[in-house]
Amino acid sequence: MHIDIHSGLLDVARQVPSPNCDARPAGTSIDLLVIHNISLPPGCFGGDAIDCFFTNTLDVDADPFYSEISELRVSAHLLIQRDGAIVQYVPFTQRAWHAGVSCFAGRECCNDFSIGIELEGTDELPYEAIQYQVLRQLIDLLVQVYPGIRQDRIVGHSDIAPGRKTDPGPAFDWSKIRT
Numbered sequence: 001m002h003i004d005i006h007s008g009l010l011d012v013a014r015q016v017p018s019p020n021c022d023a024r025p026a027g028t029s030i031d032l033l034v035i036h037n038i039s040l041p042p043g044c045f046g047g048d049a050i051d052c053f054f055t056n057t058l059d060v061d062a063d064p065f066y067s068e069i070s071e072l073r074v075s076a077h078l079l080i081q082r083d084g085a086i087v088q089y090v091p092f093t094q095r096a097w098h099a100g101v102s103c104f105a106g107r108e109c110c111n112d113f114s115i116g117i118e119l120e121g122t123d124e125l126p127y128e129a130i131q132y133q134v135l136r137q138l139i140d141l142l143v144q145v146y147p148g149i150r151q152d153r154i155v156g157h158s159d160i161a162p163g164r165k166t167d168p169g170p171a172f173d174w175s176k177i178r179t
């Protein structure tokens with residue numbers, strides 16, 4: 001696995017460019033990693049609905065839930081699917097719109113300075129072993145490229161948006177990524 005520091009692209013990822021991103025504020029260094037979960041429809045795995053959601057092409061007739069979310073303009077840098085395959089929607093150099101209203105250690109707007117990784121899953125269902133393996137490899141790589149992402153700066157969405165967000169949920173076993 002390799003990250004091209006200029007393009008911000010991960011070589012092993014399937015690239016699905018999302019328009020839901022913009023430039024990071026000038027001079028911002030990347031020093032936070034945010035773990036999320038997503039599945040569409042909730043609890044269903046596979047298919048291309050997440051790709052469609054992050055590229056604003058979700059078919060609202062395909063599921064009742066989609067009409068609730070189809071107007072949202074969101075993304076993440078990466079998705080780790082149930083089988084461990086990685087999708088990249090936004091280059092790390094760009095600001096992905098994953099955290100929303102958020103605060104880490106007194107600093108708001110976490111999208112500015114973070115990388116967002118989605119695990120395909122739910123708060124309650126155990127994640128796959130391969131997802132943890134891939135996430136660990138990714139963390140090792142990201143820490144090399146962005147040394148500001150220290151172990152105590154790897155958090156869940158629920159940590160930076162408490163009361164509003166619950167992912168990655170109780171199903172996420174933090175001991176599997178903390179060394």
Ligand SMILES: [Zn+2]
Nearest residue numbers: 036037157167
């Ligand atoms: Zn989230």
